[in-house]
Amino acid sequence: MTGTVLFDLFGVIARHQSTEGKNRLTRTAGVAGPAFWDAYWELRPPYDRGDVNGPGYWRQVADAIGACFDDRRITDLVEADIASWSAVDDTMVALVEELAATGRHMGLLSNIPEELASHYEAHHAWLKCFPVRAFSCRMGHAKPEREAYEWCQHALRTEPGRILFVDDRADNVRAAEALGMQGHLFTTPGRLRQALIQWV
Known part of the structure; x- marks a missing residue:
């Protein structure tokens, strides 16, 4: 799996x-x-x-x-x-699209207000790579609140231990790990790619 x-x-x-x-x-x-x-x-x-x-x-x-x-x-x-807040990392967008093309199960968890969420949905087609999009403004919980991760776990229909959470903030990663998820503190696309090779 x-x-x-x-x-x-x-x-x-x-x-x-x-x-x-x-x-x-x-x-x-x-x-x-x-x-x-x-x-x-x-x-x-x-x-x-x-x-x-x-x-x-x-x-x-x-x-x-x-x-x-x-x-x-x-x-x-x-x-x-x-x-x-509108600029994106094209290397990371390409990685997301690559993962989606291989059938990787993915979700997105973001602390984001409604106006910005609507902007991204209107201008970034790659969001469709994520069948689960957990926007704080719509679920009423924000990282690092435990409920935000629980919402994602239920929406992804996956055991916490089978989820790798990727974030650039250590406190957010620790909160995911406290729920039983695996964590990756993001630094570069290259290091994330290496971590994903090991995450099967």
Whole structure:
């Protein structure tokens, strides 16, 4: 029986925010510095879990930093945020497509807000390689919460020990391992490929 691979999205297949993307966000907000990014990240988990939508999230950010974003600016911030997370690693996309072509059972687990999830579904056909797409905004749980991994295990219909979870964050990998999954801390496509050769 071939093992199942459960992929993280950002930092594995998709790239983290670029400096250019971050700069566009701060320019759009009209606010720069640690206060902006502290609010951006501290308020992100409920947005990722779908507890609040994009406009609601950015209003919370504005309140946290003492700013006032009108509807036009909020729309621009949502667009800039999506753009900042939109770059992918073509080598990893090719690997995913290769695995799908060989019949490898795969899933995707991502902490991602609805606006960004919808963008990826509309612009990245390779998402169809994943019959199970566990987006935090739609299942109501985010890594490293145990429930996020349990949701995936049930959706994949596979025993935890037959799942290899691939993520670039050690805390997320440890959480998967605590549930009984195997873990791979992603560093490069080449090292992942070697790990997959051994994962049968």
